[in-house]
Amino acid sequence: MSEARAAAAPPPLKLRPTMLSDLDFVTQVETDSRNLPFITPWERTQHEAAVRIPDFRHFIVEAGRDGSRDGFVILQGCRNPHKSVELKRIVLQREGQGQGLGRACVRLLKRMAFRDLAAHRFWLDVKSLNQRALALYASEGFVEEGRLRESVRISGLGEAAGYDSLVVMSMLDREYLARVALGAED
Numbered sequence: 001m002s003e004a005r006a007a008a009a010p011p012p013l014k015l016r017p018t019m020l021s022d023l024d025f026v027t028q029v030e031t032d033s034r035n036l037p038f039i040t041p042w043e044r045t046q047h048e049a050a051v052r053i054p055d056f057r058h059f060i061v062e063a064g065r066d067g068s069r070d071g072f073v074i075l076q077g078c079r080n081p082h083k084s085v086e087l088k089r090i091v092l093q094r095e096g097q098g099q100g101l102g103r104a105c106v107r108l109l110k111r112m113a114f115r116d117l118a119a120h121r122f123w124l125d126v127k128s129l130n131q132r133a134l135a136l137y138a139s140e141g142f143v144e145e146g147r148l149r150e151s152v153r154i155s156g157l158g159e160a161a162g163y164d165s166l167v168v169m170s171m172l173d174r175e176y177l178a179r180v181a182l183g184a185e186d
């Protein structure tokens, strides 16, 4: 972590359940051209379903004290019989990126997955071109499981752009507990 980042107080962070009235904001953040290369956006109806279906947890990220919205996150597999919970999506407003908010969200989501949802495995996939997210997840203790080779089209650059691979990463409950014992988790 940079010295400037280390010196700054961690931003206060709240994840509150997404409401249907938040979905214009969710769609706007998700389809921001600066975020689009890193995600595969959903139809609004998919977000509506994720807000309603208990297997999902759909949250708005609020980092300030004024109730303004900074992004959204989605967990899937919250009722998975194998206790395998997925960090399905994390997208922050472009203006709020690079200030430690993503790391704070990932820490809170790990806590939620392992402590509240009793997950055995917490996993995600990330495009290999997304170096920022890869570095974040690796530094937060996620282990690479493998790569789904050339499984997603590179968006926004036309047919010639080709394909990117998805990197599957995970953390197991015993790995999380080891990090807690080491003081590596909040």
Ligand SMILES: CC(C)(COP(=O)(O)OP(=O)(O)OC[C@H]1O[C@@H](n2cnc3c(N)ncnc32)[C@H](O)[C@@H]1OP(=O)(O)O)[C@@H](O)C(=O)NCCC(=O)NCCS
Residues within 6 Å of the ligand: 001, 002, 005, 034, 035, 038, 039, 090, 091, 092, 093, 096, 097, 098, 099, 100, 101, 102, 103, 104, 125, 126, 127, 130, 131, 132, 133, 135, 136, 139
């Ligand atoms: C990915 C995302 C959630 C990260 O959140 P963030 O608030 O921007 O990231 P943070 O400020 O917490 O930085 C976390 C780490 O990312 C890495 N990082 C940040 N910017 C980076 C960059 N430009 N290049 C490489 N790594 C970078 C660093 O390791 C940083 O750790 P540090 O504390 O040592 O500096 C956010 O940028 C985002 O919403 N991006 C668009 C959508 C997306 O990519 N979602 C993830 C899909 S899997």
